[in-house]
Amino acid sequence: MLEISAVSAFYGKHRALDNVSLNVGRGEIVVILGANGAGKTTLLKVIGGLVPAATGARIVMAGRDLTATSAHQIVEAGIALVPEGRGIFSELTVRENLTLGAFPARARAKEAATLEMVLKLFPRLKERLRQAVRTMSGGEQQMVAIGRALMTSPDILLLDEPSLGLAPITCTELFRALARVRSSDVGLLLVEQNARQSLKIADRGYLIESGRIVGSGTGLALKEDPAVQRAYLGTGEVHSGQFAPISP
């Protein structure tokens, strides 16, 4: 569904991404693991059109080339981003935030049906449709952010650390909800520090280090990989550059 190849990105002279290639299929959960500063957020921003990719990159969605397309057209093409720190409109109500999500032309006709789907996915939001988002807890705000992205009726959902700052119980609920999103045929590209829970629901994963993809594999293979366990599952000491490259 989404295929990116040879993506590099720079902040000034600093190379944030170095020749990254990956793909996400329909109904698939793909997780990206890596240290802070490795380029995970930048990768999502490049795909979402918020950071320009260097020349030579190709971002293709369902056969359509999206390289150098502006952010709002990328949403129309079916890619929705849930940014780090949520980026919700805190003075608006839950319903207003969700309705805003359905602004793209591709989503308008289906708005009512999508809303019903989102509220089924996050029943908590149904009780709070008229509440200002500012007054809600972190977990509920994260639901609004994901719900708003889903309202664009995307084929691919990009999520930047959705579990950040969530209580363990809320975190578990969130990952369950993400697994349910997959069952509606949406592909998920997930950046997470919570490797334990994200690998549990992931079909595949990529390891990223200093802007480069250094390994990839199925969720299960990564979970069993000793190097991944050491670095991301917190079961031992870490040294950088020790990943056994798993051929993509």
Added chain:
Amino acid sequence: MSSRRVVSVVALGAVIAALAGFPAIASGYHLALGISLLYFTVLATAWALFSGPTHYISLATAAFFGIGAYTTAVLTEILPWPLVLLAAAAIGVVVALIVGLSTLRLSGIYFVIFSFGLTEFIRQLVTWYEVNIHGSVGRYIFAGTTSEGIYWRLLALAVLVLGTGWLIRHSRLGLAVRVIGQDETVARHCGIDTTRAKLALFAVSAAFMTVTGAVMAPRWTYIDPAIAFNPVLSFEVVIMALFGGAGTLFGPLLGAVPLVLLFEILIATFPNYFSIVLGAVFVLIVYALPNGVIGFLQTRLAPMRRTARQISMSTLAEKLTRPVWSHVAERAAVNDGPVLLLDRVRKAFGGLIAVDNVSFDLRRGEILGLIGPNGSGKTTALNVISGALRPDAGEVALDGRPIALLPAHRIAQRGIARTFQLVRVLPASSCLENVVAGLAFHVPPLWGAKADGRARVLLDRVGIAEKLDAPAGQLNYIDQKRLELARALALSPNVLLLDEWLAGLNPSELQIGIALVKMLREEGLTIVVVEHVMDAIRSLCDRCIVMNAGRKIAEGPPAAVLSDQEVIRAYLGDADA
């Protein structure tokens, strides 16, 4: 004094001398133009003294200018001239203090509207006085001042306002208002008395505007309130300062000079179409120079922003094993009782009780975990402790002394420092200045080279020493968190409140973060952590408080608390993250 500095002082002296000699060669027209240039320069610079760093857009320039003009009109025949100027400055300061006390709480558009209304209000007041008490609306001014005299006075005033601006920029007051302009909450938690700082600068700025009015008044031999309090003046000054660049010392000058010349040329060339041509020119200017003259110069002169180098984790781990830094212990008290005590604290937002009758104590040198579901009141509890919020009921005591009713900056000065759940750095300031903001306002303050040195140590301590010149807004999330910690440590606190400081770290980074927090405790800090990362809670905390729906539902060592049935049901769920 470095040779470079000598050169610039000499050059500055030469420029001033040349400007002072200008009336000798100038025609009457050019002298009048020189007066216009100087008086707008003084007003725009004075305006930017306050509005530049704080971002409070003031439209009260005409009010202060008019007060000055009227002071001259009323007093010039009674008092000698220097006393008239002093009286004008004093009246300006008093009005600014009264107005400031009642309005600087207003934010954004409300302050703009009020300051605009102020001009009209004072104009009406003066008109009423003139009609009912003085008996006629207008006044004649017979000061006997020549145009040269006015020019020289304005030149002196321009030198004075630029010099004052330079001094303020390099003073703690200047830093305080730069911090306030970027984030008032952070400013208060750095120990800055935000009301006082804003008032002081507003008054200084107003004094210059009033004196300018007083100096300019003899230009008109006749004034009435409509001339003295002309609201257009306020807008012109704002446009000039913004056009030049209100955030810099010479920006307003660079805005005032070309715009005054432009007005002159347009009036001379298109006397009948002045307004419409001016409007068109403004549109073109905004289009061509969206960041003002200074912004344009800066992007032209310095196209390359230094890019921050990435630091590897191994270097960071090394830093942590460096000699222990010991600034904290200095203030550690002899008292054996709890460092911090919360007694039946309650805080409600409308109908929602965020913190409901919560009591706990914090023992010296311990790490206390504050955990609970999202929305259970943890951050509100921290906000009450740090003074960001005032509790509705209950008491908070630091070392046995009540602090619940103290403003945030006093609490910060007493030794409680914090980080914020959503990182709050001062994005436009360098990393160094971010940390100096934490050093410069506690008691006793650290300032100048000493503060810079100390800030370097702290930046090194959290692993971002090589980024000290980078604007904080350019740092990535994790480095911003480090910077925020350095700023909190700069306060030399006894108690450190960490609000999800470890969130968003991967397991290996988490180990480094945990080691850092442990080391801070060993150096004498007492720490409260709000966290959802159970690995961190288990390895860091001596004790945990669990909150749910505003209430404390459990308290004890992590192992006991985390196996409590109610805690599992409300917070942990079946899968431990």
